[in-house]
Amino acid sequence: MKLYYSPGACSLSPHIALYEAGLPHTAVLASTKTHQLQDGTDYYSINPLGYVPVLELDSGERLREGPAIVQYIADQVPDKQLAPANGTLARYHLQEWLNFISSEIHKGFGPLFNPATPADYKPVAIERLQQRLQWLDGQLAHRDYLMGEQFTVADGYLFTVASWAPHVQVDTAGMANLQAFLQRVGARPAVQAALQAERQPT
Incomplete structure (x- = not known):
């Protein structure tokens, strides 16, 4: 998984969730000022809305919006109890x-x-x-x-x-x-x- 983040932004929340979950991931710096990645990639090509966080799954699918991302992360490791079970x-x-x-x-x-x-x-x-x-x-x-x-x-x-x-x-x-x-x-x-x-x- 890849987490697109910017220091000091709300992307810290899923970053915390990934570490709490113990899930392997790559953190990719996405400047909210230049809207570019460190390799020069236009971040709008990742998220047309231009903000972080975005979680890119191994399948290539992407999730936007922190509350959705952190629930997805929690559901990958139910034994960690980072979120109660769905339906409860x-x-x-x-x-x-x-x-x-x-x-x-x-x-x-x-x-x-x-x-x-x-x-x-x-x-x-x-x-x-x-x-x-x-x-x-x-x-x-x-x-x-x-x-x-x-x-x-x-x-x-x-x-x-x-x-x-x-x-x-x-x-x-x-x-x-x-x-x-x-x-x-x-x-x-x-x-x-x-x-x-x-x-x-x-």
Whole structure:
């Protein structure tokens, strides 16, 4: 498998999932600025939408969109319990979390990274994000991970996007449960491996 990624982007989430799963893969750096691979290939020929992540399977088929990719990865190694079994209510709760993170947290950061966002709108975006993160902080009380005691691919996704907060002046310092979660997930060997891999592009 090949994972097309860009350092600091949401592609860290499936990168974490691949290391947690222990699946062999090749990480391919795809610049979100130049939209080119290191060999000069036009990244739009890989993903016409131009963004990461993309997971290319050994068959040559490709998957876009992080929440779909991480579920595919989890389903390759069911014994790792990175996602509950398909068809169970727990699986729908996982999808609930993945959708919430995607639509309410991930997309919420978008305007803060966009230099074209009007300055008077950014405080509105920050306040909305902080409200969502504050709610998450409450959900993380008395549990290690989003689904309880078991790490899942939703945790890797939340870790990825919530870690952007300090870079765009979103204050989470008072959210003790979220901070503990970020430290807990960040200390996992697979997360450290993914972070290290992205510091040293392959």
